[in-house]
Amino acid sequence: MPTNTKHRRFVATAVAVTLGATTLAACGSSDDDSDAQSGPAKLTYWTWTPGMDKVVDLWNKGPGKEQQITVTVKKQASGDTLVTKILTAHKAGKGPDLVQAEYQALPTLVSNDAVADIADEAGEAKDDFAEGVWQQTTLGSDAVYAIPQDIGPMMFYYREDLFKEYGLTVPTTWDKFAKTARKLKEEAPDVDLTTFSANDSGLFAGLAQQAGAQWWTTEGQKWKVGIDDAATQKVADFWGGLVAEGAIDNQPMYTPAWNKALNTGKQIAWVSAVWAPGTLTTAAPDTAGKWKMAPLPQWSKGEETTGSWGGSSTAVTTDSDNKGAAAKFATWLNTDREALAALAKEGGIYPAATTAQLSDAFAEPPAYFSNQPDFYTQAAAIAKTTAPSAWGPNVNVAYTSFKDAFAAAAKDRSDFGDALKTMQESTVADLEKQGFEVAE
Amino acid sequence: MTSTRKEPSGVTGTPGGRPSPARARSRGRGAPYLFLLPATVLFALFFALPIGYALWLSLHKVEVKGLGLGAGARQEVWAGLANYADALTDSELLAGALRVVGYGAIVVPVMLGLALVFALMLDSEKVRLTRFTRLAIFLPYAVPGVVAALLWGFLYLPDVSPFYFVLDKLGLPQPDLLDGGPLYLALSNIAVWGGTGFNMIVIYTSLRAIPHEVYEAARLDGATPLQIALRIKIPMVAPSLVLTFFFSIIATLQVFSEPTTLKPLTNSVSTTWSPLMKVYQDAFGKGDIHSAAAGAVLIAVATLVLSFGFLRVANSRSQQEEAR
CATH class of the missing domain: 3.40.190.10 (Periplasmic binding protein-like II)
Known part of the structure; x- marks a missing residue:
């Protein structure tokens, strides 16, 4: 090599x-x-x-x-x-x-x-x-x-006032994140903690990266595609489970409906990245000063890793x-x-x-987060914990496949594992079609 | 019958009759070619050349060596018909074609039916406010397709739509228009809303061209307004109906902007919902212009076959009727 x-x-x-x-x-x-x-x-x-x-x-x-x-x-x-x-x-x-x-x-x-x-x-x-x-x-x-x-180091954004109102604590692990979503459903059936959106593949890629996924690696002169690896399966099953049991919403983000849900407190948290204040300013202008940022929930207690x-x-x-x-x-x-x-x-x-x-x-913190003076100090600390990422020569194909397969799975509330398999297969098939050598 | 069928149909754009041989000789042999030159050059540059390039692209593919990193790792090689074989065996392209057929089965009859009814109503003598109504029906055609799709898209989203607000207040069921079967209705509605006005104007114009003596004669014979519409007006505007049908088939097969605009609003529209969206996705999502070229050629061929096939059938039928 x-x-x-x-x-x-x-x-x-x-x-x-x-x-x-x-x-x-x-x-x-x-x-x-x-x-x-x-x-x-x-x-x-x-x-x-x-x-x-x-x-x-x-x-x-x-x-x-x-x-x-x-x-x-x-x-x-x-x-x-x-x-x-x-x-x-x-x-x-x-x-x-x-x-x-x-x-x-x-x-x-x-x-x-x-x-x-x-x-x-x-x-x-x-x-x-x-x-x-x-x-x-x-x-x-x-x-x-x-x-x-x-x-774009990833972070967890939440409505501080509504978390207090519903008696929720900021989840530090994904396990607690799931419990928070379920507890919220009991407290307020019409309100969702967040949504699983299939229209931006970068979000899922970042979550997989946090879990330790390596989607593209090389073995000698061959590419190895690990989209369907254990780490990503864990992430897919987690979100698929939440969608299937109805603990979170399954509608795409960046729609007028999503904006309204954020602005009116129908969705009270968002897994996003450091650039979220800009998006929230336009999507949920009425709730400025009510949101807070925290590190992303972790897979195991005590870990400190984020995706990008x-x-x-x-x-x-x-x-x-x-x-x-x-x-x-x-x-x-x-x-x-x-x-x-x-x-x-x-x-x-x-x-x-x-x-x-x-x-x-x-x-200074972003104007939208005037209630969190140390926003950027925290952001810099979180940025340091970004897990390495592994990109390959056909990310675009994997991303498109994600959008189609996961949108269908989210809509039907069906198994995300199958969608992940589809994503892996179409990515490998495209590499092979282009003439790349792909390791098994 | 066979001899009449060979006559060129007007729409194919065959140039009109040639001058008689005697006159052509007197003007010199070079003149026609000189006059043809600008058209030929423009045709070659802006029509034949791009199509030729698309065909050339569709017969090639990119081949990668090793990890594909660094200079010279990618090569364009001859692919033969492999891209076409891939496209034709691609289940997504076939599924997309079927979706478009379903969509067209709603759009074309509804849109043309409405256009014909509106045109007949505007043409009847009892109607008032003709100018205003005509403009009001035509106006949506002036709205760009993407804007129309966005506008309707917002109206389809339960959380922001005033329709759903009213349904909710009245305690009526609120159907999800962006999923399953209703999605076809939602998409068709956008096309019908935007296209009816244009087709109505085409039909209405040819209705106005019918001489009034014909109606007078019909009335003297005791025909009711309905009978005049069914027995005289519709048969006389049949050529316009054929034309609008022809345009509608082409527009349907090329449906792109409506589903593309609705896509971000729902999980139900995939990136390859219609065949043309798949071509776009191949070219700009995957960066594989060779597959995209093959897909585009296939769509063009299907459009030509279907639309001209329809024209041929329509022409031969009208000629049969004339022969009777």
């Missing part, structure tokens, strides 16, 4: 050097012999973070001006459609220089040779990030495919003519104090860089 990786990296470097030489030659012919690395560079950056143009302005007027590297932001739609767009642009050889990519999309992008290895240019940024976060950008190799930008839901990174594409300059910008954007403060203020992101999590930008 190590020799293979080295060999591949050698090939990749060789290709990169050849490409670099071609671009140099192209530059030289049009102008006098200026070096592509130190000459002025114009970079384009595809991102969906709101307010990113303001953060990039800081670069263009400051460090970017000194180094003659100008970055232009091109606003994009978030999520899976951007991955497809990047891959299409890459196929045409017209990709931008920098792209925002969710962690789980990185293997797909790497596998399509769309993002470049920037270990030489940006490898030293490693120390700014928690190990579990950094590992997602290396895919377990000695390459570095992106710089982490934001993270969401988060993204900045990657340099293989199409870029100025990979060095692009890597410099990506490193600045995600490790520089001034940049991170602006990202928090303009983009509302929760930074991946550990030092930034306790910076001045996060001294």
Whole structure:
């Protein structure tokens, strides 16, 4: 395995050097012999973070001006459609220089040779990030495919006032979580603790990750898919059981009905991530100041682990003519104090860089959580306990399969174990169809 | 009978009669080709080329080596008809096609039936406020499909819908419109609401084109308004009915925005509910444009066969009637 990786990296470097030489030659012919690395560079950056143009302005007027590297932001739609767009642009050889990519999309992008290895240019940024976060950008190799930008450590959100009213205590284990749901049903049959929603696969992936699941791993030159592993089965059975007995709701989240349920106290808790205050502000505006955040319930008493839901990174594409300059910008954007403060203020992101999590930008709690002054201190402590995640080259297929299989199971209140099996099978079938070798 | 069937049907877009040979010779042989050039170039660039590319894509696939990481791990290779074989044996695509057939069996008759009834009513002499009514029925067509689906979607959700509020207050049963069989009604309702106006205008326009002497003659013969509608008006607007039917079949087979918009609101609509949604999912969810291309080609072929098959049947029937 190590020799293979080295060999591949050698090939990749060789290709990169050849490409670099071609671009140099192209530059030289049009102008006098200026070096592509130190000459002025114009970079384009595809991102969906709101307010990113303001953060990039800081670069263009400051460090970017000194180094003659100008970055232009091109606003994009978030999520899976951007991955497809990047891959299409890459196929045409017209990709931008920098792209925002969710962690789980990185293997797909790497596998399509769309993002470049920037270990030489940006490898030293490693120390700014928690190990579990950094590992997602290396895919377990000695390459570095992106710089982490934001993270989404998972937490438990609940209505403090209603918990008191119904005589509930904040569950510290999943076992207590189930008991809380049942007790609430006895106290108030019309009210649900929460819902199991099948329309965002990231939530389930994060819960599985907390339980210790490793969905994609490698064995030599083969991928191993562990979606139907013991840890994920435990998570699926737990939620499937609660849905089947009617202890929690089975309707999807992010619907007008869900907003109303949160806003009127028909649902009084939400398993979510650090970005939840933003969602709650728009979904349940009337209940500001009544919610509180606590660590996610644990599988065994005394444990301290959480999963992550969401988060993204900045990657340099293989199409870029100025990979060095692009890597410099990506490193600045995600490790520089001034940049991170602006990202928090303009983009509302929760930074991946550990030092930034306790910076001045996060001294005050979010306005919605004014009743919890130490919101971000707690969040930073929880972020440290994030379990490592293992993404593979067809996360998109697994995610789609999750949505369809678990939506049907939630609707029928049927066995979630069968849905999980479907998810495992369609993921393996897709890998095999693409020609990957899959270990049993 | 066989000779009449070979006549080109108007809708296929065959150019009209050619000039007589003598006149063509006098203008020079190159001229027609010169005039054809712009159309040919545009046709080739924006029609033949994209279709050709889709066909080419559908005959290829991506093959990965090893872990698929790093440069050169992915290759586009010839797949032959493998993508088509996969699509045709995919139970989800077949199930999606059946769902669309069920949906179409509700939408097409209801929408065209309503459009015809409305058009006949507007055309009758007793009706008042014609202009306003015509506009009111047509207006939903001006609402974009996605907006219409969102609007109805909100009305279908029990917790936020005013309808359910009223049902609740009256103590009436509150059906779940976003599940099982009622889901088809819910989806069809959106299409009928949006499409009836357009079809009504088409039928109404051709009703207005019927000369009034025909009605006068019928009335002198003692025909009631109902008899005039059934025996004169409907047969005379039959070509418009054929046309609207033709458009409706195509629109039904391509249903996409309504179920896609309702999907986030319910667990009952899967990401591959209709065949076109599966194509979208293949291309943008899975990133597999080759399977998506094969699916798209299959849908196009099915649409062509069904819609032109219908036209052929309709044409041959009307020609038979004329022959009688």
